[in-house]
Amino acid sequence: MDELNREDLEPRRFNNVNNPDLRRQIWKLLRTLASNYWEWFLRKVTQLKSLCFRPICNLKLSLSSNPVSLDRISQTRGWKTAAIRCIEFHPSSMLMALLTNQDIVLLYDERSCAPTNLQSFQQKDITCAAFRPWSLSRELAVGCAAGICLWRESERSKMDLKIRHLLGNHHMRILQDEGHSYVTSLQWNEDGTILISAALGSSHIILWETDCQQKIRLVPAPDSLSAFSLLRYSPNFQVLFCSSCQTGASFCQLNRSKWRSEQILKRSRIQTAVWTICSSYLLFVREGTTRIYSCTNDGEATVFLCPKPVWTLELLADLQDVTTCSGQQRHCGEPQTIAMDPLGLYMAVIFKEQSFVLLCLLVNARPSRLQLLPLEFIACDADGEQFPTCFAFGFSQKGNPQVRCLVIAFNKGHIQRYKITANSLQEAKSIHNIK
């Protein structure tokens, strides 16, 4: 029986081997297999390549860090030529810092008439500044080409105001790191123990513990090699928004103990962004558009005790043509920068092409949608054609956090102050005759 079967099978096998169709099929199969393996290999090579060049591997790449790039990504309109490059207010007092294009920091204090000048030969191409919160010695971090200049008022100058301008009453130390040149943005944490900085020369951000003289590099976007142009800490100090110089942005959970980054916005560069005071919404504008979007974390949408944040986007307003509550209509165009009032009631916008500032009222009455009500166009009250370059909201009366002001700097150095007294939405509506 077995022999018979063997005889039956043998010629068939012989025939099968000689069958051209079968050979073609085997050949095809092998080719497919080979091509699949080749594709798999190429994919692995690409993965390896991207892994090796990830910023986490700390490979130095030539990121373009120069003043020309700064002019392109800066929040200041015409950064290179603007007389005032940045305005910064102290978070809990009336202290104000003006950064000039002569690389001088002018410190205005309610106690003295003349400003204090902070200047150093190391402080070149200054871009941004941040006052250290809860510091009795009024510390100010200034971002410049060399790194960060940390200015600190000496103890003696606090005792006697008369000697403030006779002696050097501030001393400076510089915080530097390899490649961390042309600092673009600075943020202090809630207590003022950690300073966070982004720079054009590096694709990571640095956390500086200035008192302990320690630092740590963190990578907000592991797959991107771009530097970061804008850092915005949420007012509850839980989420840090990091906007890339090229495309996209990341939300990083960064409190005193945790760090986790998540790349959310991947299309086009973020021109400007600001958090609402309740920390629920981030308002941002993409480069080349006139629309303001809101981004909110909808934690309810997830399950389990440790939900992964889910960010949802919504269009808030289009600023192409704006009609104010009083009926005045103007063409606005692309926004350059946005600022938020410390109480979260007002918002101001500087445009790329216009010579006025738009003041809006932000209506955040939950559960209804966030709304933006344009109030008025603030033009320069000085002679000549001037356009706004930068602005900031701050407190204008000591001990009274209800009285605030919007300080606007114009391109030729003119400073304009717009006082705000409303401390509730109802009050603001009644002041501006909104029903």
Add this chain to the structure above:
Amino acid sequence: MSEQNVETTGYVPQYFITLPRKIKKLILYRFLFATLLCSWLDYQMLAIFLCINLFEVRRPLFSLNEILGWTLFSVYTSTMMLLIRLCMVGYGLILCHVHYVNPQCYPYRIWRVVNEFPVHICLLSSILSVTIGTSWLYASFVDLIDVDYLLGGSWYYLITFGCFNGISYFLKHHGRSLRRFPLPIVHLDMKGSLIQMWCYQFRSSGKEALVPTLLFALIYWPSMAYLETTTTNGVSTGFTMIITQPKRLFQGWLLSTLITAKLHIVRELYGLIMQRQLSLINDSRRLHEYLDINLYNLISARFQYFLCMMRMKPMPMGYQRYTLSLPIAMALDTSETYGFRLLAARDFYAAASGTLCSELFNQPAFNRTRNWNELCDAILEMVDEFLGRMESCLEIAPCKKIFNLLKNQAPKNPGLRSLVKPPAPPRRLRSTCRGPPKCQTPEDFWCFCNLGKYLYDKILIYWDCFWLRLPVIPQWYSYFYDLDTLAKLNHELRCGEPLVWALQGLVCICVTSVKEGSFVYIQRDLGRILVCLLKVEEKLISAEEMQVRKRGKLCSSHELLIMAINRCLYKMLFTFGPHLDFFLDDIHFKANLNQRIKLLP
């Protein structure tokens, strides 16, 4: 203070024995986990070395099979790896001891050198044993191809180079002072930290190894060539070896890179694991003090956590007790284990702004009061202890000391004379009186009377010459025996460093309570907290005055403490300034605080 008070019971230090069981287990588990990661690292390093050296592209499967046979399935390799692992455990133990032991400040440098000598010796021997073991193992694989046991061969070269690397690493990173693991600024996830550590250390070690490789090759080969040609008639090596056999140079560089990276990574790994975030909870310390947990408890608690997470409910406190979670008061009250207390204080500060604060205020009334009281008492006890110890250092300067101070104080302005008559310039030994005037005979008169004087002068001349030619000796002497007048004070300040974070955490809870409307629960303790803050500030200012008086140098802890206290006071006064009348009865104290509020920026 001046003497190292580490009593040991057998091989276990006293500070470890006094810890509560739970903390002991936590430290032990962390140490074991770090050791496990280090052994994994060892295999990774070996695989890298063998793959680079022995992998053959022409027969990949065969060579991989061979490599696996030599590493995983070889008795020799396993034994060697076990030995290296034991040395690594020793290294880790010493690093942990340095981290946990209380800080010491000595009045003389020589005391520090003498007292730290045993630890330095232990460190050096453990580093050397790791490097010798590693280079021995790696060198034995190199010799599989080129069997060359001569002095000019690869085996001796790699072994000696391994030792050289170990010594250079020790001198560079542990030679001067003993360093603790740094406190993490922010806790990263384990995977991210490990990748970052790997990439950074390999890159920097590769660069670091270039110069020692060239230097060692330039010293080693010519000397070996000399030895071989003169003693054993071996092959003439020397400078030609560097040019003709770059493979050996590459092997040396690879070995050096791997050893340096390993030593760096081992230290960082132990630091990373031992300094992982502590899981702090609001619970009574008494319920945890005598609780003994084991691996079964941990696994069961993990399972319970998973179930609770699926049901979207917080884990009940009963289950949390059987995890490695620690009550805040218990974690902070570990005064003998300095490194752990520092980490606990830092993690408490980090947690105080997060969920810990809201959890505390959302607890039932009895638990809330008990936990808050325990926490507040633990921190304020720490402060009282610190103030007491500072008090003993900051004794009031007696009149004699003030006189000495004034005497040494030079007038600031050139026109003003000093308050005290300037002391006479010190007279040199040679110019001192050499006896009564009647004995002063002419120099050229040779007699017994001036023989003694002559000899004395000669000795002094030679002594001066000797002294001038060896200026290093007095310099070294003064370096080692230079009195640090603030050693005791610096010691206390350093021991009080956990207060930097503990006080900030406490203040953070107070400030958050106002935001969350839970101000009433802590109202009666606010006065105590403010008084404590002011007392600490007062002592720190006194320390600063003492620094000026004694012309010493305060340690960095003083700066950290003063910054933290300023921040705490600013926050407290800014937040509670308008409500001082509600919780303070003392009029003078209130007036003092109101004055301070006016000075705020």
